[in-house]
Amino acid sequence: MNKIITTTVALSLAAGLAAGQSASVTVSSSDTSVAPGGSFTVTLQTAFDTAGAGGGAFGDAGFYGFGGTVGATGAAADSLSAGVPTLNGMLAFGPVAAGGSGSNLATGAAGRGLSGGIAGDPGDLMSFTVDVASDAPEGDVTLDFSGAVVLVLDSSLTTFSTDPGVNQQSLSTTSVTITIGGGGCNAADLAEPLGVLDLADINTFVAAFISQGSAADIDGNGIFDLADINAFVTAFTAGCP
Numbered sequence: 695m696n697k698i699i700t701t702t703v704a705l706s707l708a709a710g711l712a713a714g715q716s717a718s719v720t721v722s723s724s725d726t727s728v729a730p731g732g733s734f735t736v737t738l739q740t741a742f743d744t745a746g747a748g749g750g751a752f753g754d755a756g757f758y759g760f761g762g763t764v765g766a767t768g769a770a771a772d773s774l775s776a777g778v779p780t781l782n783g784m785l786a787f788g789p790v791a792a793g794g795s796g797s798n799l800a801t802g803a804a805g806r807g808l809s810g811g812i813a814g815d816p817g818d819l820m821s822f823t824v825d826v827a828s829d830a831p832e833g834d835v836t837l838d839f840s841g842a843v844v845l846v847l848d849s850s851l852t853t854f855s856t857d858p859g860v861n862q863q864s865l866s867t868t869s870v871t872i873t874i875g876g877g878g879c880n881a882a883d884l885a886e887p888l889g890v891l892d893l894a895d896i897n898t899f900v901a902a903f904i905s906q907g908s909a910a911d912i913d914g915n916g917i918f919d920l921a922d923i924n925a926f927v928t929a930f931t932a933g934c935p
Contacts, residue, residue, distance in 0.1 A: 722736070749848065764799045769834070774824050790802065793822065837869055883934060
C-alpha cells in the first residue's frame, strides 16, 4: 500500500513539473514610431521556465535552438524590408538566416548541439534592421514570430512551437506594433506636430541618440557620433518651409 501511495505521489509531482514548463519568444523594436524612409532594429528574444528540470545526458539546462520567421501584418507591411539577421553567436550548430519583406520579414534557425546549452534566461536569438519604403502608407504594422524553440529538460529535448504538433508544447509569443507616420519637413522634424520644429523634436533626438535609435542616425551610416548631432542642428536651425 505504501509503495502505491509513494508511486502516486511521485507521478503527481512529475505531472506538476511538466505542467509548469514553458517557453516564449518576444519581438521588440528600437523604435515604435517611424517615418517613411526610416529604419528600425528588431530583436528576437526567448525566455523559458524549466520548472526545475534540466541537466541529464544533454548537459546544462537551458535553451538549445530555434527556427522560425518574423512576419509583418498591417497597412504598410508590404513597404517593409529586412536585411540578413545577425544570429546569437553561441548558436553555432547549423545556422541559417535570411532577410525578406512583408509577411516573411526575416527567417533564422540555429542550435547549440547536445552539450553546453545556453542556460541564460532570457536570451537573444537574432536581430536585424528593417527599412521602411519612402512611399510607405501611414498606419500600424505588427511584427510577430512563428516557429519553435527547443529546450533541454532532464535527458530530453522538448520543442515548444507556435503551431504544436505531436509531442510538442505550445510556444507563447509577444508581438510589437510599429506606427508608420507621415514624414517631417526635414531630418530634424522627428516628433509631432510634424511641420513644426520645437522642443519635442530636440527631446526625441536626444533620447534616440542615447539609446542609439534609428531616428538619431541622421546620416544613415549606422554610427551615432558628432556628425549626426551637427546634421540635426543644421536641419533644425534651417527650419521648416
